Amino acid sequence: MKRKCWLYLCTLLFATTIHAQTVFHTKDIDNFFQAFDSVQTTTDQEKQIAFVQQLYLDRGSLGVKYAITHSVDGGKIATAKYWVDLMTQSKENIIRIRPYLNNLPSQMRILEPKFKYFKEQYPDFVEGNVYFVFGLGMFGGRPEGNDLFIGSEVVASEKPDWAVSIVLHEYVHTLQKKSNNALLAHCLNEGACDFIAEVINQKNLRDSYPNGYIDFGYQHEKAVWKEFKKFIASNEKGKFFDWLYGTKGRNINGLQMKDLGYFMGYKICKSYYDRSTDKKQAIKDIIEMDVSTDEKARAFLLKSGYVPKSDLKLIQNMSFTKVIEHKKGVKLIQYGYKLEKSQVVFTFELPKNIDKSQVQYITIAGTFNGWNPQNLDYKMTNIANNIYQLSLPMSKLKEKNHEFKFVINGDNWQSVPENAKNTQNGNLTLEIP
Structure with missing residues (x-):
């Protein structure tokens, strides 16, 4: 027994x-x-x-x-x-x-x-x-x-x-209070998870993810803040202006980087922690921060001490409203595919900054193939100069709505173009009637 x-x-x-x-x-x-x-x-x-x-x-x-x-x-x-x-x-x-x-x-x-x-x-x-x-x-x-x-x-x-930092970051979300889902509040919530994960793991995120958004943010911090403060006043829920969630990211000092909203939230929380004498209380404050309204999110930002003195009045006096990002001369188009009879014809133009001689193959990865960029059934053909194309029967895609991206050499995921109107979750979208 x-x-x-x-x-x-x-x-x-x-x-x-x-x-x-x-x-x-x-x-x-x-x-x-x-x-x-x-x-x-x-x-x-x-x-x-x-x-x-x-x-x-x-x-x-x-x-x-x-x-x-x-x-x-x-x-x-x-x-x-x-x-x-x-x-x-x-x-x-x-x-x-x-x-x-x-x-x-x-x-x-x-x-x-x-x-x-x-x-x-x-x-x-x-x-x-x-x-x-x-x-x-x-x-x-x-x-x-x-x-x-x-x-x-x-x-x-x-x-x-790989699982350690991810689990620590995501578990903090289970302990947080509900966000109002506007940009500043969302960045604070995500940045809090990054920072607390770093404290608990006792390993700097720059070491965990070299060349990632945290490392990039430290290298270009003044420029990142200068760009970020233009959007802090946004009160639109779910409108993140490419600061979060793997979208194409922001152009800082001529360089493109994704997820810099995480970095901003991380640095604000780190500033709060570094200025606190009672570190356990600071951890509690960061995890339990109340960002359920725009005003409460602003209050935490100001209390953190992160805002430069030269910008204090701007942050203190700003009104939360709809923020419009002006993109001059950008005409939105349906990008990446067209429907021809019973076929979906995918088309991709190789960016000018990529040397064609370094391109071994280009594939399409999406919800229709398990996001597998190495599935050569979805390999594109070079039809002219830098233009690549692949035709698939609509019947092969089964569902009516899909998300996808173009991938070079199996690991170089191409960002969604600025002028694409068919976008969702940082991906291109495809709709079959």
């Missing part, structure tokens, strides 16, 4: 890594790859669907149930067939990232003491669950209440500790 109890306990510990009541669920990843390997053994789609249903979906945790209801646009429920399509259309990409997911148990052993330290620094920490799942490319980190869902296929990388 004792032996059975011991075996049961070992099985439970293998499935999850536990510290106190915070649980890191990684078993869904094991189940996914068991289903993936099984799908490769047959070309019979009914059998493939049965493998995914039985080995991945039916065995799934709450994280998989979340992926089922949050992985398809329009509130649709994702069925086993969606994952079969992913496994067959993005097979090479799944094989490529598989080693990055194999080390999740070792990363959980890193996260356990980090969460313990988190609780020591922030006594009001609320326990929850962290689910690592293999979704359909629709989310990377998604907090819901006290739980956190990690779309591993989106965020996994070759970095041996």
